[in-house]
Amino acid sequence: APDPADLVLPVRTYADGTGRAHHHAALPVVLLHAFPFDARMWDEVAAALPADRPVLALDLPGHGAAAGLTPAEPSLEAVADAVAASLSEVGVARAVVAGLSMGGYVALALVERHPGLVAGLGLLDTRATADPDEARANRLRVAAAVEASSTVDEVRPMARAVLGATTLAGRPDVVDRVATWVGEQPPAGVAWSQRAMAARPERGAALAAFAGPVLVLVGDEDTVTPLADAERLRAAAPHAELVVVPGAGHLSAVEQPALVAEALERLARRADAAAER
Numbered sequence: 001a002p003d004p005a006d007l008v009l010p011v012r013t014y015a016d017g018t019g020r021a022h023h024h025a026a027l028p029v030v031l032l033h034a035f036p037f038d039a040r041m042w043d044e045v046a047a048a049l050p051a052d053r054p055v056l057a058l059d060l061p062g063h064g065a066a067a068g069l070t071p072a073e074p075s076l077e078a079v080a081d082a083v084a085a086s087l088s089e090v091g092v093a094r095a096v097v098a099g100l101s102m103g104g105y106v107a108l109a110l111v112e113r114h115p116g117l118v119a120g121l122g123l124l125d126t127r128a129t130a131d132p133d134e135a136r137a138n139r140l141r142v143a144a145a146v147e148a149s150s151t152v153d154e155v156r157p158m159a160r161a162v163l164g165a166t167t168l169a170g171r172p173d174v175v176d177r178v179a180t181w182v183g184e185q186p187p188a189g190v191a192w193s194q195r196a197m198a199a200r201p202e203r204g205a206a207l208a209a210f211a212g213p214v215l216v217l218v219g220d221e222d223t224v225t226p227l228a229d230a231e232r233l234r235a236a237a238p239h240a241e242l243v244v245v246p247g248a249g250h251l252s253a254v255e256q257p258a259l260v261a262e263a264l265e266r267l268a269r270r271a272d273a274a275a276e277r
């Protein structure tokens with residue numbers, strides 16, 4: 001199994017910023033996906049960001065095209081190290097890092113381990129707490145079941161659980177797409193990520209210590225990491241902007257990509273401005 005720092009994760013580049021009309025710096029936005037998904041979940045957000053904003057999304061170890069790229073020991077620290085190494089590989093030394101749910105856990109690990117990389121932090125439908133014992137035990141059970149069956153059947157119910165009532169009731173195309181994405185994840189990667197998330201520590205202190213601009217965003221129909229979780233993040237980062245996205249569940253970036261892109265661009269501009277000072 002590869003060392004995290006030697007991993008080169010697949011990077012989707014949506015815009016390289018070369019079309020930029022103005023001379024001001026535009027920091028790249030790096031998007032980290034949720035579980036059990038891959039970088040495709042960001043396609044619509046990326047398309048809704050201004051054309052002159054460089055945008056990258058990575059497949060995290062074990063997911064999408066990063067299927068086989070899992071370090072031996074499952075941990076989000078290893079994921080963060082692999083993200084940092086992969087960004088360095090494509091010449092990104094400083095970026096606005098935004099993660100949704102599991103991606104948010106990784107973003108917080110990046111802030112802790114690679115603070116120089118993070119110019120702005122987007123925490124979408126996520127939390128900074130560790131798992132309660134019962135949730136941790138359930139992740140380990142799911143990981144074992146996925147491995148034993150060599151299928152992702154055990155996590156298929158998540159495809160609906162991550163969507164809001166509005167999407168479930170009115171947008172069968174989105175419901176289908178999300179179910180397809182879950183079904184396409186490699187079982188070994190799904191098991192690996194469950195174990196990595198089970199092992200994650202609480203990271204409120206890393207958030208509190210982060211001096212750059214912060215966005216905390218949550219879908220108003222998110223039942224996985226509901227508004228109370230976003231308010232807890234906000235309490236740890238009083239300078240954060242808190243955005244509640246209407247008509248979205250846990251997968252806000254897929255359910256309301258234009259509103260999520262707007263909030264991310266606002267965050268990126270705050271980071272641009274801070275970088276110019």
Ligand code: MLT
Nearest residue numbers: 034035100101102103224
């Ligand atoms: C996610 O959306 O990434 C997962 O719900 C995160 C988790 O299982 O805690």
